[in-house]
Amino acid sequence: MSLPGSPRSEYTLRRRVHFYETDTAGIVHFSNFFRYMEEAEHALWRDAGLTIAKLRKGIGFPRVATSFEYHRPLRVEDEFDVRIRVVGKTEKTMRYECVLTRDEEKIATGSLTIVCVSTGEGQPMKAIPFPVDVASRFAVAAAD
Amino acid sequence: MSLPGSPRSEYTLRRRVHFYETDTAGIVHFSNFFRYMEEAEHALWRDAGLTIAKLRKGIGFPRVATSFEYHRPLRVEDEFDVRIRVVGKTEKTMRYECVLTRDEEKIATGSLTIVCVSTGEGQPMKAIPFPVDVASRFAVAAAD
Amino acid sequence: MSLPGSPRSEYTLRRRVHFYETDTAGIVHFSNFFRYMEEAEHALWRDAGLTIAKLRKGIGFPRVATSFEYHRPLRVEDEFDVRIRVVGKTEKTMRYECVLTRDEEKIATGSLTIVCVSTGEGQPMKAIPFPVDVASRFAVAAAD
């Protein structure tokens, strides 16, 4: 459980499969798992009092690496949980791991590394340290 | 046939259905037809020597109304044509009609109305006349 | 308010804009409004005790016509409501209207007509009457 002001390490999002997320094989298209993981990430940030709309102000958090392993398929209208955890932090990057489960079944496991960059019209993105008021909102999760 | 410098009235895009565009019913999800129509619109603009990346410079072309009627389903890997035509123009708006066909079969018919707006950070969108160098690139198509 | 066993006429879904639903113009891509409308439709069906997973059993509900008018843009992380209402019913078709609002602002208004069909491997879709246990679950909404 997280206290209101304490740094966040994880978040679990409850989600249902939408019809348009499935494909002709009758299962959720594998690309959508990355969207589920990002939804959970942004819910974690909101829970930490932040919003990725922050990026409008000359700062952004592009993804530098991501992966998923798929264990079981999800089907239309399935309910599932997306649990995301902060597993690594450096001055300029943050790394998450993510597990999708349906009831007790493990569906898929993913990872995501983001970097903090300065953004500007016509400027190349440049890695910069996370602002203190962002970095201080997250802490690496204890081992599971 | 269009001469290099003459205004454009229509464009036909050849396309193939991607796996991720189908759904669990085994057909292309109805929302994707709007994406096909926009792809054809942007191909028409490129054919007219323009690019919608123009919108980065404080001008945009949001959609104000759109519709589709569906006659037959599209399935994975189907090849089809998306023919878009300019059917109406005012100072600030442009209206397209669109027909999707597979071989000789009519698949779907759509419409799309866009408006020219000025855009700016934190400003509300405001309808403005199309710039002359945009307006002059398009002409209403002759009746089919 | 709906009684547990009474036919359903409308449903309102609360939703938040996901990052991947926006485009480079900084607003929700217009095609995604059709996905929001379908999410609300399926929530209405679930509220009526039904699921579109029903279509696995040789029956489906393809879309025959749909439209949207856009009044104001939605932006990343905006919260909004999607209210869908049954406005027409025939033996083989059902028609919805849909309004998206953010706080008191009207964002967009849509329509959707579906048809009941029999589906089978390699068979063309054929319009059939809605099964009684589906048709009896919905009633046309009173005028707003």
Next chain:
Amino acid sequence: MSLPGSPRSEYTLRRRVHFYETDTAGIVHFSNFFRYMEEAEHALWRDAGLTIAKLRKGIGFPRVATSFEYHRPLRVEDEFDVRIRVVGKTEKTMRYECVLTRDEEKIATGSLTIVCVSTGEGQPMKAIPFPVDVASRFAVAAAD
């Protein structure tokens, strides 16, 4: 260059960024790279005389693991190449690597492992050997 009847090891797809594939950060959403990779895979299969519509006949090729590393962003209307190569084959699995480039710049590098399964209504997926007429169409690419 591939001879008509020889097994395939790689394919390069030319692609352009669609407007709806970008996000509010002004770049292609990271999830779409997985869709680009799959488009290239299916183009490779077509080049080998096969189609993933094959899966309608009780056989499928679900994804078991995938990843991407992102080096540079793609923006709206950018043209880029997606080169996919077969880098591993077992009786029941195939592994690809994928490189996206824009002009001479490396944009992203991905990987994808698929498994051959038997599929049936209401049956769990079960890994099976690739049919001979599929397995014989692909060969592991020579080191780059």
